[in-house]
Amino acid sequence: MADEEKITQPAAGDVSSTSSGSKDLEATAAQNNDENEILVLKHHTSAEIESSGNWYDKSVSIFGHKVRYSNAMTQIIMVAFVIFMTPGMFNALSGIGASISDKSTSDNAAVALYSTFATIGFFGGTICNTIGVRSSLIFGGTGYALYAGSLLCFNHTENKGFVIFSGAILGVCAAVLWSAQGLVVLSYATEENKGKAIMVFWVIFNLGAVIGSIIPLADNMENQTSSANDGTFIAFIILMCCGSAIAFFMLPTSKVWKSDGSKVISQKHPNWKTELIDLFRLLIKEPKILFMFPMFFASNWFYTYQFNNVNHGMFNLRTRSLNSLLYWFAQMIGAIVLGLILDFKRFKRSTRAKIGWSILFLTGLAIWGGGLKFQLQFTREETESEPPLIEPMDFKDGKYIGPMFLYIFYGVYDAIFQTFVLWTLGALSNNPKKVALYAGFYKGIQSAGAAIAWRLDAIKVPYMDLFASSWGLVQGSLLIGLPLIWFKIKDHTDALKDGMDDVVGLEEIEVVKSNVEHKE
Numbered sequence: 001m002a003d004e005e006k007i008t009q010p011a012a013g014d015v016s017s018t019s020s021g022s023k024d025l026e027a028t029a030a031q032n033n034d035e036n037e038i039l040v041l042k043h044h045t046s047a048e049i050e051s052s053g054n055w056y057d058k059s060v061s062i063f064g065h066k067v068r069y070s071n072a073m074t075q076i077i078m079v080a081f082v083i084f085m086t087p088g089m090f091n092a093l094s095g096i097g098a099s100i101s102d103k104s105t106s107d108n109a110a111v112a113l114y115s116t117f118a119t120i121g122f123f124g125g126t127i128c129n130t131i132g133v134r135s136s137l138i139f140g141g142t143g144y145a146l147y148a149g150s151l152l153c154f155n156h157t158e159n160k161g162f163v164i165f166s167g168a169i170l171g172v173c174a175a176v177l178w179s180a181q182g183l184v185v186l187s188y189a190t191e192e193n194k195g196k197a198i199m200v201f202w203v204i205f206n207l208g209a210v211i212g213s214i215i216p217l218a219d220n221m222e223n224q225t226s227s228a229n230d231g232t233f234i235a236f237i238i239l240m241c242c243g244s245a246i247a248f249f250m251l252p253t254s255k256v257w258k259s260d261g262s263k264v265i266s267q268k269h270p271n272w273k274t275e276l277i278d279l280f281r282l283l284i285k286e287p288k289i290l291f292m293f294p295m296f297f298a299s300n301w302f303y304t305y306q307f308n309n310v311n312h313g314m315f316n317l318r319t320r321s322l323n324s325l326l327y328w329f330a331q332m333i334g335a336i337v338l339g340l341i342l343d344f345k346r347f348k349r350s351t352r353a354k355i356g357w358s359i360l361f362l363t364g365l366a367i368w369g370g371g372l373k374f375q376l377q378f379t380r381e382e383t384e385s386e387p388p389l390i391e392p393m394d395f396k397d398g399k400y401i402g403p404m405f406l407y408i409f410y411g412v413y414d415a416i417f418q419t420f421v422l423w424t425l426g427a428l429s430n431n432p433k434k435v436a437l438y439a440g441f442y443k444g445i446q447s448a449g450a451a452i453a454w455r456l457d458a459i460k461v462p463y464m465d466l467f468a469s470s471w472g473l474v475q476g477s478l479l480i481g482l483p484l485i486w487f488k489i490k491d492h493t494d495a496l497k498d499g500m501d502d503v504v505g506l507e508e509i510e511v512v513k514s515n516v517e518h519k520e
Contacts (some may be wrong), residue, residue, distance in 0.1 A: 002118075010491075012432055015376070022330060027188060031035050031326075038155040039075065041152040042263070042475070043261040043262050044257070044261040045259075045261060047260070047348060047368060049068070054070070055301045056070040056251060056253070057070050057257075057338065060286070067092075069251070070251055070255055071259070072188035072257060072258045072259060072264060073193075073200070073259065074188065074195050075188060075250065075251060076188055078249070078250055078488065079137070079184045079250070080200065080203075080205055081138050081179070081243075081246050082177075082181075082243050082244075082246050082247045083181055083201070083204075083243075084204050084205055084208030084243070085208060085242050085246065086144040086243035088206065088212060089208055089239050089240055089243075090147070091150065091208075091209040091213065092208070092210075092211075092212025092216070092236075092324060092328065093151075094110075094307060102154075104152070104458060105160045105163055107165075108164050108167075108458055109147075109166070109167035110450070110454035111446075111451050111455045112164045112165075112168040113170050113174070113200045113447075113451075114171060114447040114450040115168070115447075115451045116168045116169075116171030117170075117171035117451070118171075118445070118446075118450075119171050119175075119444070120175035120176070120442040120444070120519045121174075121179070121440055121446075122169065122440055123175075123279065123444075124176050124179030124440035125179045125182075125183070125436035125437035125440030126278075126437070127175075128436050128440075129180065129433055129437075132252060133250055134247060134248070134250040135151075136176045136177060136179065136180035137177055137180050138244050138247045138248055139177075139446065140174060141173070141241075141244035141247055142239040142242040142463040143166075143169050143173025143174060144170060144174075144243065145237050145241045145244075146169060147166045147170040148233055148236040149233070149237055151163065151233050155229075155230060167441070174443075175440075175443060175447070178443040179435075179436055179440045179443065182439020182440075182443070183253075183432050183435055184427070185197055185198060185201050185426075186420065186425055186429075187264065187426075187429075187431065188425040188432075189259075189428060191349070192343065192345070193259065193343065193432065194231075194342075194343070194426040194427070195338075195339045195341075195342035195343030195352075195409060195423055196343050198335070198339055198342075198419055198420070198422050198426070199338075199339025199340065199343075202331065202335035202339070202418070203332045203336060206329070206332045206335070206415070207328075208332040209331070210325055210328045210329045212239070213322075213325035214325060215235050215236065216232045216323055216324070216368070217318065219231050219232045220284075225437060249282070253432060256468045264432060265431065265432060269396045271317065274509055278437070279440075281505065282437055284433065288428075288484050289428070289438065289484075291384060291480060291483055292421070292484060293441070294473070294477035294481065295417075295480075296421070296442045296444075296445035296474065297439065297446065297448065297449040298417075298449060298473035298476075298477040298516070299344045299417060299421060299446045300446045300447065300449055300450040301449040301450060301452075301453045301473050302414070302470035302474065303453070304450070305467055306410050306451070306470075308377075308398055308454075308457050309463045309466055309467070310403075310405070311324070313463065314378060314383060314390070314392065314403065315392055315403075316394055318395070319392070319394050319395045319400070321394060323404070326404065326407060326408050326409055326411065327408065329411070330408045330409070330410075331412070331414060331415035331515075332415070332504055334411070334412035334414070334416045334417075335415045335419050338359065338416040338419045338420060341355060342419070342423050346350050349491045349492075353427065353485050356420045356423070356485075356487045357478065357482065359422070361475065363412075363413060363416070364413065364417075364474050364478070365475070367406075367409045367413050368413075368470070368475075370406055370409070371467065374403060374406055375467045378390055378463070380460060380462055380463050391473065393476045399516055415465055422442075424484075424485060424489070425438045425442065427493065428488075428489075429493055430493050453466065453469075453470075
């Protein structure tokens with residue numbers, strides 16, 4: 001047995017607190033081959049960081065708070081605004097149900113989107129690790145503007161092929177973009193702030209969908225048709241292009257500082273061959289991630305039912321737009337609540353994981369149970385016949401209140417489910433390379449489920465079947481993920497001992513000599 005000298009933590013300033021700084025140092029310590037040496041990541045004070053001479057390391061005062069461009073939270077917020085302008089706007093567009101007159105074309109475009117997303121998404125982390133975060137976000141954002149443009153084109157030419165092709169291209173772009181998002185949000189924050197980082201990201205991201213939902217609501221308030229007008233699509237195209245422009249100003253990972261004064265670790269010399277090898281090596285060395293795959297699969301499956309069956313099936317266009325706004329606003333509330341719970345310092349991280357799982361399981365039973373009562377009131381045949389046997393509901397109808405609250409709670413549940421999945425992945429690793437691969441698994445498998453669900457809707461599977469599969473997948477996946485969440489979430493995760501090679505620059509590692517006293 002060996003007693004080691006306590007490592008002295010850095011001075012205050014940028015470090016969050018004495019206790020958290022000490023824990024972070026303990027969590028990042030790794031035993032070297034020589035048992036008298038310990039490898040630790042360097043921790044720097046604010047003064048040391050600002051003395052670098054780089055403009056992005058200088059503090060500026062914003063609303064009385066000192067902010068550095070190179071701070072991890074600043075970069076997380078920037079990523080959130082990229083997603084705000086791209087998937088956030090896309091969610092607002094898709095949240096109103098089929099936004100063009102031909103629901104079948106909309107469904108088939110979604111199938112193409114999620115099919116390519118699923119295929120490329122599995123390797124999205126590999127691509128992101130190879131080309132970098134900034135390039136991944138710029139490239140990823142372009143597909144969203146193209147897709148919105150294809151919908152505008154359809155309004156004038158009814159070119160179905162272009163819409164479906166654009167959906168397929170968007171799937172490729174989205175896979176790369178979401179892998180970069182996962183890398184930033186899950187690895188830039190310190191362990192005690194990961195819930196906060198996910199919460200901040202999710203709130204800003206869904207604020208994009210909320211603001212985006214105002215566009216079709218305002219533009220289509222007097223629109224009695226089933227498709228959105230040109231102004232709606234043009235506004236979305238402009239905003240989506242702005243997302244790629246914001247991504248251009250992201251800093252490389254190697255220039256980003258965490259709140260505890262340590263640099264975000266980054267790959268030294270990435271190349272696609274080693275990335276692919278590491279992708280499959282990760283699955284072999286850490287099969288525990290397989291327990292999360294059903295949750296990945298379930299996490300976007302229910303969108304088809306909620307958007308195209310409930311919202312599009314039971315409401316007119318302006319009410320669908322209002323529902324979409326309420327849905328994404330509810331996501332912001334859900335993310336804030338669960339994010340605060342998952343970062344609640346009174347409980348250990350392993351305990352917070354169990355609390356989060358319990359919240360998801362119990363609220364799933366309650367919300368989807370309410371959904372069953374509503375679903376029993378209508379069928380596909382009744383809503384999609386010409387003319388519909390059930391008149392689409394308007395927000396001025398007295399009977400709208402109950403379905404409105406159900407749709408709001410559907411939004412809350414989506415947020416807490418996705419937030420918990422992201423937080424769990426972040427709890428499994430602090431290594432940017434590994435979390436990028438995790439994010440690729442997540443988005444790839446998630447999209448495979450979405451592709452199947454959209455295809456089932458396109459071939460007109462009964463609404464009740466899609467409802468039952470959505471509820472069953474949510475609750476079943478939580479049960480399958482229970483062993484990992486209950487027994488494999490540790491209170492600390494060490495990025496230096498995370499099993500991935502060639503990820504830390506040597507200049508950011510200190511070798512600390514320890515006095516070792518051997519005892520019998």
